[in-house]
Amino acid sequence: MTDQSLDAFLSTAHETVATFPEPFREMAAEVAVVVKDWPAEWMLQDLDIGDARDLTGLYDGIPLTEKSTFDQPTQPDTVWLFREPILLEWRERGDVALRDLIAHVTVHEFAHHFGWSDDDIAEIDRWWE
Known part of the structure; x- marks a missing residue:
């Protein structure tokens, strides 16, 4: 992937969601995907993160396991x-394709939408190793 634009990131994220198996693809359809250069200050404050370089993605919403019809x-x-x-992590790692890293972050954040915690995700996805 040579195109590192915001649009290329968004396209990769949408392509990733399109590969989700059912019923996950259907459950993901109502979620907006937004790509920005950096997280907003309120995001960092809410998560108690001091360095914006440490936040590659964020799910903002109510997980499906907690939603109510009310x-x-x-x-x-x-x-x-x-x-x-994401670009910083990709350059530092040097061992993963950029598209794969974008897809990984996308899947991780959608897992939160489906109700998985970071610990749940870490049990099956030991990406950092």
Whole structure:
């Protein structure tokens, strides 16, 4: 992947979601995907993260396992991908294709939408090793 633009990241994320098996693909359809260069300050503060380089993605919403028919959404659930931190990790790792890293972050954030915790995800995805 030579194109490192915001649009290329978004395209890769959408292609990744399109490969989800059913019923996950259908459950992911209502989630907005947004790519920005850096996370917003409020995101870092909410997560108690001091360095924006440490946040490659974020799920902002109510996980499906916690939703109720009584919930009145004020905004769509959103998966955020942060281009600059992803590019930094990709350069530092040097052992993974950029498309694969974008796909990994996308899947990780959608796993939160499906109700998985970071610990749940780590049990089956030891990406950092």
